[in-house]
Amino acid sequence: MKRAQEEPLCHHCANVVSTIFTKLTPDEVEYINDRKRCSRYEKGLIMYEEGGRTNGFYCICSGIVKVYKTGVEGKEQIIRFAKKGDIIGYRSIISGEPACTSAKILEEAVICFIYTPDLYNLLKKNAEFGIELLQLACTELGEANNYITDIAQKSVRERLAEVLVSLKQNFGLDDDNILQIYLTREELANLIGTATESVIRLLSEFKQDKLIELQGRKIRIVDEKKLTRIANMM
Amino acid sequence: MKRAQEEPLCHHCANVVSTIFTKLTPDEVEYINDRKRCSRYEKGLIMYEEGGRTNGFYCICSGIVKVYKTGVEGKEQIIRFAKKGDIIGYRSIISGEPACTSAKILEEAVICFIYTPDLYNLLKKNAEFGIELLQLACTELGEANNYITDIAQKSVRERLAEVLVSLKQNFGLDDDNILQIYLTREELANLIGTATESVIRLLSEFKQDKLIELQGRKIRIVDEKKLTRIANMM
């Protein structure tokens, strides 16, 4: 069957044992497996846009997705980068509001789509599953509160150092200590809420101070400890 | 009985029909009613502190609570002001993390406390209730994302105008158009993430421009339309 190739089985998916889906019964996994749609998304594709409505949410099997808002005068504010195992787009279908963010593929991705009615069926049937999703939302809420405090109180320099450290924690380094996510200077700027030029200047300061090395968009983390200290991370 | 005076009945509580508790059955309302603890809290009292653990969450019957984080060098970042009908402190008991905020009484309050095990019992028994709480968390998450974008992209002037408008929306005006929440200049500053002096200067600019009038901590909203325009609120 063609479908079997396009649609990986949920039973074999690593996400099912490590994410909100852990509390599903085998039957429920089967249910999701039958109803989800899995697709490959090319770099640059926009999955959904702020202000719009979706009729489901996404579970990322591989790749990287940029989740962002468009602020005053069209300036992009990046909320997060989602990767393997992350769930996105659930917020708006739960709260019943239009999407408060847009999502764009940063690295070619394989992503499953689960329809709102199917999600609600599971939520109604399996309270434990609901609690899992609630936990996820609460964790994200805590992260958002931290982020608010950081942006409000820290300098651009501190925030850049912090972002480098937290990107390292989320996306890791390769054998050469190179950050496994490649962002433009502008994206870095839109993540920490500053001007592109400021990011460029501060990155080359960090380079001079031997905290990082730069090769185009590749960033080698040389001295994470000092970066952490600069970031004022507790 | 003394208790009857201290402990208002949940069945008569306006919060039970307007908040996450709407989906509870009469029996479950009874359950909560028997197990909650309701107390009066004096101005200035700290309900819980960032980094600590609580064994339950709070439902506000009256009064105002300041929810805030302590950032670098002890600077307070106000996350929100909670009032009648709001639920606070649920995030950490759900996510299983220590509290990410502190909560302090701003205006004398009557607040009910519900124990974690009782919450979990309801969540497990009544999936609809869980969905309500999930919706609340998702709505707050959307608000947090908006706030991040605002702080990152708007000027202090814009943010101050925005905060005045949104405080009006949340706490209302009296017959004299005076904002029904009284904050120090420092608290306003800690809400929008700026220096106290900046708030003072901008408030008196707004006053000169006939957008507001000031009498100590009382702020009269004179021209909400213009404030909204300055705030770049869409």
Place this chain on the structure above:
DNA sequence: CGTTTTGTTGAAACATTTCAAAATAGGTGG
């Protein structure tokens, strides 16, 4: 190979913060 996007640099402009000093308001104990 030309065209567009991204990255870099310098200099000037700007918003905001910081520091200091004084005025005012608020609260408490005598």
Place this chain on the structure above:
DNA sequence: CCACCTATTTTGAAATGTTTCAACAAAACG
């Protein structure tokens, strides 16, 4: 209820971090 003490508010001036603008270099792309 006054007097005192503390916290808050206000103002000015200087310092600072960051942005903006402009021009150019380099890389990516079709």
